Amino acid sequence: MSRGWWAKFFLLVFITVLSVVYVYPTVANLDLQKTRFPFKQKINLGLDLQGGLYMVLGVDFNKVFKDVVQRQSGSLETRFKEKQVTVKSVQVVTQNLPADDPHVVVEFDAPQREAVYGLVKKEYWMLRLVSEAAGRFELGLTSEYRTEVRDRTISQSIEVIRNRIDEFGVSEPVIASQGTDRVVVELPGVKEIDRAKDLIGRTAKLEFKMVDDKTMSAAELSKLIADIEKEKNISFKEGDKFSQYVAQMNEAAQGKIPAGEEIAFERSEGIPGQALVRVPYLLFSKSEVTGDDLQDASVQVDPENQRPNVSFTLNPHGATLFDKLTADNIGKRLAIVLDNIVHSAPVIQSRIGGGRGQITLGRGDGDDLMKQAKDLAIVLRAGALPAQLEFLEQRVIGPSLGQDSIHKGALASLIGSLAVFLFVMFYYRVSGVIAVFSLVLNVLFVLATLVGLEATLTLPGIAGIALTVGIAVDSNVVIYERIREELRLGKNIFGAVEAGFQKAFRTILDANVTNAAAAIVLLVYGTGPIKGFAVTLLVGILTTLFTAIFVCKLIFDIYLHVLEKKNQGKGVVQTLSI
Amino acid sequence: MFEIIRPGTQIDFVGKRHLWIGISIISILATIVLFFTKGLNYGIDFTGGAEVQVKVPESWDISKVRSAMEASSVKGTKVQQIGEAASHQFLIKAQGDEKSLNLVSKQVEEALGKTLKTGEFEIQKTDVVGPAAGSSLRTSGFLSMFYALLCILLYVSFRFDTRYSPGAVLALFHDSVITLGVFIITQKQFDLQILAALLALIGYSNNDTIIVYDRVRETLHQHPGLTIEQGVNRAVNETLGRTILTSLCTFLTVFALWLFGGKVIEDFAFTLMVGIVVGTYSSIFIASSFVIYLTEYQQNRAAKLKISGGGKPTSVKRKSMPNVRPEPKFQP
Numbered sequence: 001m002s003r004g005w006w007a008k009f010f011l012l013v014f015i016t017v018l019s020v021v022y023v024y025p026t027v028a029n030l031d032l033q034k035t036r037f038p039f040k041q042k043i044n045l046g047l048d049l050q051g052g053l054y055m056v057l058g059v060d061f062n063k064v065f066k067d068v069v070q071r072q073s074g075s076l077e078t079r080f081k082e083k084q085v086t087v088k089s090v091q092v093v094t095q096n097l098p099a100d101d102p103h104v105v106v107e108f109d110a111p112q113r114e115a116v117y118g119l120v121k122k123e124y125w126m127l128r129l130v131s132e133a134a135g136r137f138e139l140g141l142t143s144e145y146r147t148e149v150r151d152r153t154i155s156q157s158i159e160v161i162r163n164r165i166d167e168f169g170v171s172e173p174v175i176a177s178q179g180t181d182r183v184v185v186e187l188p189g190v191k192e193i194d195r196a197k198d199l200i201g202r203t204a205k206l207e208f209k210m211v212d213d214k215t216m217s218a219a220e221l222s223k224l225i226a227d228i229e230k231e232k233n234i235s236f237k238e239g240d241k242f243s244q245y246v247a248q249m250n251e252a253a254q255g256k257i258p259a260g261e262e263i264a265f266e267r268s269e270g271i272p273g274q275a276l277v278r279v280p281y282l283l284f285s286k287s288e289v290t291g292d293d294l295q296d297a298s299v300q301v302d303p304e305n306q307r308p309n310v311s312f313t314l315n316p317h318g319a320t321l322f323d324k325l326t327a328d329n330i331g332k333r334l335a336i337v338l339d340n341i342v343h344s345a346p347v348i349q350s351r352i353g354g355g356r357g358q359i360t361l362g363r364g365d366g367d368d369l370m371k372q373a374k375d376l377a378i379v380l381r382a383g384a385l386p387a388q389l390e391f392l393e394q395r396v397i398g399p400s401l402g403q404d405s406i407h408k409g410a411l412a413s414l415i416g417s418l419a420v421f422l423f424v425m426f427y428y429r430v431s432g433v434i435a436v437f438s439l440v441l442n443v444l445f446v447l448a449t450l451v452g453l454e455a456t457l458t459l460p461g462i463a464g465i466a467l468t469v470g471i472a473v474d475s476n477v478v479i480y481e482r483i484r485e486e487l488r489l490g491k492n493i494f495g496a497v498e499a500g501f502q503k504a505f506r507t508i509l510d511a512n513v514t515n516a517a518a519a520i521v522l523l524v525y526g527t528g529p530i531k532g533f534a535v536t537l538l539v540g541i542l543t544t545l546f547t548a549i550f551v552c553k554l555i556f557d558i559y560l561h562v563l564e565k566k567n568q569g570k571g572v573v574q575t576l577s578i
Numbered sequence: 579m580f581e582i583i584r585p586g587t588q589i590d591f592v593g594k595r596h597l598w599i600g601i602s603i604i605s606i607l608a609t610i611v612l613f614f615t616k617g618l619n620y621g622i623d624f625t626g627g628a629e630v631q632v633k634v635p636e637s638w639d640i641s642k643v644r645s646a647m648e649a650s651s652v653k654g655t656k657v658q659q660i661g662e663a664a665s666h667q668f669l670i671k672a673q674g675d676e677k678s679l680n681l682v683s684k685q686v687e688e689a690l691g692k693t694l695k696t697g698e699f700e701i702q703k704t705d706v707v708g709p710a711a712g713s714s715l716r717t718s719g720f721l722s723m724f725y726a727l728l729c730i731l732l733y734v735s736f737r738f739d740t741r742y743s744p745g746a747v748l749a750l751f752h753d754s755v756i757t758l759g760v761f762i763i764t765q766k767q768f769d770l771q772i773l774a775a776l777l778a779l780i781g782y783s784n785n786d787t788i789i790v791y792d793r794v795r796e797t798l799h800q801h802p803g804l805t806i807e808q809g810v811n812r813a814v815n816e817t818l819g820r821t822i823l824t825s826l827c828t829f830l831t832v833f834a835l836w837l838f839g840g841k842v843i844e845d846f847a848f849t850l851m852v853g854i855v856v857g858t859y860s861s862i863f864i865a866s867s868f869v870i871y872l873t874e875y876q877q878n879r880a881a882k883l884k885i886s887g888g889g890k891p892t893s894v895k896r897k898s899m900p901n902v903r904p905e906p907k908f909q910p
Binding site for chain 2: 048051054154155158159162174175176177178179184395396397398399400401402403404405408409411412413415416417419420423424426427459460463464466467469470471473474477478481484485488506507510511512513514515517518519520521522524525526527528529530533537
């Protein structure tokens with residue numbers, strides 16, 4: 001027996017006790033809030049095993065189609081000019097129409113009819129002629145194009161939400177379309193529901209717009225806003241939709257501010273009980289650079305005041321635009337607008353190349369601000385949602401496999417494991433008992449590691465554990481068959497055990513490393529269930545190597561030692577129960 | 579000492595390798611033909627489907643709703659509780675699309691109506707849902723499996739020899755394709771759970787193959803006098819006990835899962851059961867046969883090169899070499 005076995009033994013006891021502490025709250029199903037048990041962490045179960053939160057989000061297609069028609073109308077106007085087709089007007093009309101189907105009306109002098117018709121027919125396949133009167137076309141979107149817009153908007157929304165949730169670190173959510181204008185998001189037992197919801201629902205449209213400081217002073221603008229508020233009876237109360245207030249304000253301000261400009265606000269929020277500070281700006285509506293040109297965004301801490309901010313990098317296209325914009329507008333103010341709210345409006349001091357910038361955050365205390373900054377960086381990186389989403393429904397949902405199946409499955413696994421244990425103990429006797437013992441330890445280690453990694457366990461993950469158990473049984477079989485072979489070769493027991501373990505080691509290592517290599521690839525390139533499987537498999541491979549080579553060998557050594565003691569004075573041990 | 583396989587057993591596994599490979603090639607071709615004609619029965623995870631929300635009386639639990647659905651004509655259902663437990667609402671997902679939505683809803687109504695009176699249950703809403711595993715997930719899944727196989731190919735070439743790696747990867751390909759073939763024939767639903775089972779069986783078969791390979795490598799190294807055929811056959815025979823024992827143990831667990839696991843787990847366990855059988859078969863017959871083919875190919879090529887190089891036309895084929903060392907015989 002090798003010296004220092006007791007050190008190995010204590011290491012094993014230590015690891016086992018630690019694992020039991022990690023796994024106990026999960027197995028005993030402790031209420032983590034109430035328990036006095038010092039270790040407060042449980043294994044997270046996925047949607048298929050535990051269920052979670054079921055949310056339905058509605059896409060605001062009225063706005064989407066309004067925007068689409070508006071863009072078509074703008075494009076028509078430009079093309080008419082370019083092709084020198086004189087028209088009287090191109091307008092979007094919404095009156096007496098369904099909210100999601102606005103039309104474009106083109107008015108022209110009668111002789112221009114053919115030219116107008118020809119251009120629309122040739123270049124605008126997505127428009128159809130709804131009605132015609134003398135010198136007037138009413139155009140609407142074709143149903144094919146409407147379907148295309150719907151499908152694209154939904155699939156883009158799903159993609160963006162998936163990216164955001166992935167970055168937030170929730171594993172294996174379900175995100176799918178429902179009907180034609182809704183998205184279902186299912187999240188497994190998320191701890192910070194509100195934060196997750198905020199992350200999912202935020203549009204995250206980033207724009208850079210120039211500030212108009214010439215038309216009126218800040219005081220004049222504030223006065224104008226106050227007048228409009230009084231005149232139109234618009235006001236903003238806590239709890240209202242701020243976007244709605246801004247939209248109303250801009251509608252009322254039309255004619256009072258120059259065309260092609262808009263009113264926007266900077267909001268400083270955070271300290272409860274204190275009134276919101278709203279700083280108004282007059283902006284040029286055209287967005288010079290948008291978040292579409294964003295390459296990366298990350299959280300940084302300002303060394304001066306220790307406050308986190310989000311710094312971003314633009315892609316080459318965006319950087320060129322930004323470079324030109326700043327060069328042309330030195331001394332003027334550039335507003336950074338996120339979801340129609342101004343975040344800051346610094347004066348351009350010099351030309352800014354490289355396309356880097358920062359977004360400062362509102363007020364708030366340290367931790368909260370850090371979370372805000374992290375979430376903002378996530379949504380900016382994941383990209384903007386193509387449309388505004390609204391939470392329509394939020395409910396609890398049971399496990400997708402069904403509670404009954406889970407109970408049955410757990411029972412079946414238990415029966416299966418017991419059958420294997422009995423078989424192994426029958427086949428290998430005392431050595432079989434050792435194998436079963438190390439097998440149980442192996443599963444314990446896998447579960448403890450999963451708790452430690454805060455991984456989410458789903459059915460694919462369980463498949464990984466089942467595979468681990470299979471491979472672990474195999475490792476024992478390989479070792480024992482080797483020992484038997486060595487015994488047949490006529491080696492004594494100690495020699496056979498040593499040689500058996502040594503020769504089996506290479507085999508086990510090769511088999512496990514090949515599987516580990518594949519598992520790492522699945523972990524890196526796979527998503528969702530494939531990743532979940534890879535995590536448990538990888539953990540399982542490590543624990544299997546550890547138990548087969550370290551634990552099993554150690555117990556065998558102890559077993560041989562005991563045999564030797566029993567046999568003291570009666571010569572060399574002759575029989576091994578294998 | 580219990581022994582399933584007596585030591586010293588010499589079954590001729592590799593002698594009929596053309597036959598085994600032939601059977602496998604036919605099975606793979608058949609699967610490919612079936613894949614394009616009959617097709618996999620993709621579950622709603624991949625295709626999306628219809629979603630019906632029902633409210634049932636308090637005496638009904640999820641298993642009752644599930645068995646009512648299974649007895650009905652609604653295809654490929656999944657039942658899930660929604661809302662608080664006290665609300666007794668369930669979400670029934672089934673195969674279907676926009677056109678068949680009314681039909682599915684009617685079928686659900688009929689299924690519940692068999693045992694419940696009108697008014698005791700309520701169809702609360704019906705809708706179509708998109709796939710939970712969309713196209714991007716499918717693509718990344720496919721790609722990651724491809725990279726994983728590539729990785730195994732490289733690792734086995736590096737750790738063993740280039741003669742070994744194609745067999746290992748082909749065996750894995752063989753296993754997954756044939757398991758898919760069984761799925762096409764039985765028309766069981768292929769969904770995310772089955773994908774997980776498929777991954778697990780690839781891992782299992784990989785483990786199995788490497789253990790046989792390891793013994794082939796060792797045997798050829800220790801007994802240089804053996805022909806490649808003899809070496810492989812001997813290695814397969816020597817590991818036969820462990821192969822059967824391990825497969826038996828794993829099969830036992832999965833069998834219990836299949837027998838007692840209930841309807842939902844059943845298909846998952848079924849995949850693993852098929853996989854264990856096919857995976858064990860492929861490590862014994864397919865992966866090792868490929869080592870023989872490739873070794874023979876290399877030797878033939880080496881011989882041809884020698885001829886064209888102007889050297890004496892000697893045969894370097896291992897097969898023709900005399901068996902120098904007699905095989906040692908062990909007494910059990």
